[in-house]
Amino acid sequence: MSETLSLVVNGEQRSLDVEGRTLLVHALRDGLGLTGAHIGCDTSQCGACTVLLDGRAVKSCSVLAHQAEGRDVTTIEGLASDGELHLLQRAFVEHHGLQCGFCTPGVILTAADLLSRDGSPSDGDIRRALRGNLCRCTGYQGIVESIRAAKDAS
């Protein structure tokens, strides 16, 4: 049984049909064509599907689409503005923060949450914040350096 759901995604009011069981990640990918939220596991552990819900990082595979109704959803597609990369995106390009890039959207949105609440996190804080984001290229060093660079540039 599907119902029409209204969501605010990347600042735009969107509506789509979802079922009661539809996960936010499937609504974003299959319903709205926002494929930047990746599905990397079945066990809610990898963090590749991380998006911001009212500014806070959440795993969109562990939220029902209905639960996001009326909340602000930000995906990686919504981070750049006016064709300008977000500070974090630029830092990841410049500091080799990605290899294959599969985990990157989730990592960047987690980092956006971290930097929004702590303007000067230590490397330890950055690593702690990344606990819910797995990178199978073992590229954590570059990821930490990128987030540190974004912090210094902000």
Next chain:
Amino acid sequence: MIPAPTRYARASDLDHAFELLAEPDAKAIAGGQSLIPVMKLRIARPSLVVDISRLELRGIEERDGELHIGPLTTWDDLADLAHPGLEAIAECAHGIGDLQVRNLGTIGGSVVHADPASDMPAVLLALGARLEVRSPAGSREVPVAELLLGPFTTTLEPQELVIDIVVPLPGPGSGSAYASVEHPASGFALAGAAALVTSDHETVALTGVSATPFALAAGDPRAAVAAAEIFGDRFASEEYRRSLAVVVAERALARARERRAS
């Protein structure tokens, strides 16, 4: 994986939630950080998901010598709690899951999920906390020690919801702490211990080592752990878990004593 088909309804207030929960296979969802993963694995297949996450049951308030924690208070909210004597709460919340889980996961949802390796029940046991639960039949109080029956099983009735978590404030000059050794992949405790040290007593509670978290008998933790029923599994044998239990109990006690002294 995609959860089994289910319907979704958002409760507008407690009475609406009770009405929705009258359906036999309905399940309440708060932060969903325990429930949705098991729905995806189809271990849980509720016919109706009752979303209680927008009820006004979030926040922390001190009243009449007790701390009242709304069940929808998230781990992230609790990680900032600074209260002399109740250090274990923030210390425990800070270490739960990951940033994403702490942003959504709630203390009430976690406690009634009753995972035998869940961290916070040990803290609530050591602090002597109780739950206020409500159903259409009325309200009652349940000490945390009487809530947990076994893995994922509690004494709550199907329509009962936790509406308050009440933690007595320990007297001045008290300290508490939480220490654990985690399974590195899941983050759940192989053994976790919460300790409360006050001017006249010391209490330790363990999690991750038995069918339910439990308060340790008074006295030397080594002797109390030796007498307790401890389980083993493929991650940690009974013997190893027993020795971890002593390690985390002693760590938690030492840190709680230090905090009491300072």
